Amino acid sequence: MKQHRMLVHGVILGVFCLGFGLMLAVTDRVTAEDISARSLEDRLNSLSQVIPESIHDNNLVTDAIAMKNEQGNEITVYRATKEGKVTGVAYEIFGSGYAGKIKLMLGVDAQGKVLGVRVLAHKETPGLGDKIEVKKGDWILRFTGLSLGNPLPDKWKVKKDGGQFDQFAGATITPRGVVGAIRTGLEFFAANKAQLIDFNAQKAPMKEGH
Amino acid sequence: MAAQYKTIVRDGLWENNGVLAMLLGLCPTMAMTTSATNGLGMGLATAVVMAASNLLVSVFRSRITQEVRIPVYILIVAAMVTLVDLCMNAWMHELYKVLGLFIPLIVSNCLPLARLESFASKEPPMQSLMDGIFMGIGFTLALTAIGAVREITGTGTLFADASLLLGPAFHFMEMRFLPADSGILMMILPPGGFLVAGLMVVGKRMLDVRAGKAIQMGGAHSAA
Numbered sequence: 001m002k003q004h005r006m007l008v009h010g011v012i013l014g015v016f017c018l019g020f021g022l023m024l025a026v027t028d029r030v031t032a033e034d035i036s037a038r039s040l041e042d043r044l045n046s047l048s049q050v051i052p053e054s055i056h057d058n059n060l061v062t063d064a065i066a067m068k069n070e071q072g073n074e075i076t077v078y079r080a081t082k083e084g085k086v087t088g089v090a091y092e093i094f095g096s097g098y099a100g101k102i103k104l105m106l107g108v109d110a111q112g113k114v115l116g117v118r119v120l121a122h123k124e125t126p127g128l129g130d131k132i133e134v135k136k137g138d139w140i141l142r143f144t145g146l147s148l149g150n151p152l153p154d155k156w157k158v159k160k161d162g163g164q165f166d167q168f169a170g171a172t173i174t175p176r177g178v179v180g181a182i183r184t185g186l187e188f189f190a191a192n193k194a195q196l197i198d199f200n201a202q203k204a205p206m207k208e209g210h
Numbered sequence: 211m212a213a214q215y216k217t218i219v220r221d222g223l224w225e226n227n228g229v230l231a232m233l234l235g236l237c238p239t240m241a242m243t244t245s246a247t248n249g250l251g252m253g254l255a256t257a258v259v260m261a262a263s264n265l266l267v268s269v270f271r272s273r274i275t276q277e278v279r280i281p282v283y284i285l286i287v288a289a290m291v292t293l294v295d296l297c298m299n300a301w302m303h304e305l306y307k308v309l310g311l312f313i314p315l316i317v318s319n320c321l322p323l324a325r326l327e328s329f330a331s332k333e334p335p336m337q338s339l340m341d342g343i344f345m346g347i348g349f350t351l352a353l354t355a356i357g358a359v360r361e362i363t364g365t366g367t368l369f370a371d372a373s374l375l376l377g378p379a380f381h382f383m384e385m386r387f388l389p390a391d392s393g394i395l396m397m398i399l400p401p402g403g404f405l406v407a408g409l410m411v412v413g414k415r416m417l418d419v420r421a422g423k424a425i426q427m428g429g430a431h432s433a434a
Contacts (some may be wrong), residue, residue: 009278016270016282020289027296034300042307126394170395 222344336388
């Protein structure tokens with residue numbers, strides 16, 4: 001008797017799992033196409049903020065190459081090309097903030113000058129560290145036009161560390177992480193310049209999502 | 211019949227309010243009430259999940275045996291959350307970018323589970339659906355109110371970015387009361403959440419006492 005009841009419970013649970021599993025599978029199937037289209041739009045959007053429209057005539061997302069960054073992680077480098085020349089590249093960079101990783105997108109032109117930086121994701125304190133977002137302040141815009149030689153490498157720090165970049169009132173760790181990430185990002189460009197601006201570099205296989 | 215629905219509505223919105231009376235779902239309440247808009251969005255998403263899962267559990271209530279009810283409830287809530295998550299990502303993407311991170315949190319909210327156990331597992335589908343909707347709206351109101359207080363005192367704005375959540379037509383809701391950077395930072399940090407939520411619970415009880423009602427001690431066991 002007891003064994004029989006146990007079986008009944010198992011069957012009930014199994015039927016519910018199967019039913020809802022099927023429902024989710026169908027939903028996933030129905031939404032998959034729209035979701036990947038949205039994520040592609042998102043990526044194009046964040047790229048268009050760090051690579052000006054005027055310097056390229058290609059599709060930034062499809063014209064991407066895969067490279068390894070200084071930590072040995074694979075990153076996707078999106079490339080802007082115009083009339084057969086690479087005019088700029090954009091890739092994700094990571095800084096360590098107060099509450100975890102800060103993910104940014106860095107755009108660099110062929111000479112190694114910053115075209116723009118935007119924060120993609122962070123977990124910094126609202127009201128303190130989140131001034132790195134472009135919609136909360138224009139701090140992040142000051143990096144545009146700078147390069148490894150301007151300011152000199154030992155000035156690529158926040159003021160508290162003897163560099164030239166302002167920290168925010170009450171938040172030093174967040175800007176320090178961002179400045180460090182951009183400097184490392186520019187060093188990556190300098191170290192890999194030849195490959196980055198080689199028009200015929202091997203294209204990365206398209207990856208779904210991000 | 212009508213009287214029964216009236217009780218459901220009053221229970222959901224005030225008497226048995228998920229946050230202010232039962233003190234359930236405090237995890238999303240603390241995390242998501244840094245602004246009125248966030249509270250509103252989280253509340254609405256939770257309300258949708260609660261209505262759907264209440265209805266489903268009520269429909270299947272004679273099939274779900276006592277022994278396996280908890281896993282089945284969790285399965286249903288989790289399935290509804292995933293469904294909302296996928297659909298929003300595909301068809302309401304702007305909203306998803308604001309709320310997306312927090313939708314999976316609804317699974318860990320004990321308020322939907324409490325309503326399934328104490329209401330939907332016993333009552334017919336129509337009543338259960340209503341209970342889900344009004345408990346959800348009550349939750350939304352509480353979250354929006356707490357968010358509004360924290361936002362006004364913490365950042366000096368009210369309903370900032372509401373147009374991102376509800377569409378450009380709601381731009382008029384976005385208000386600023388204090389100059390930028392003059393808010394009390396603590397209010398949007400976790401301590402402010404506990405402070406405001408606690409004061410609101412006190413406020414509700416004082417109103418109830420003044421109205422001469424017997425005060426129930428909070429907790430899921432007192433839920434009807």
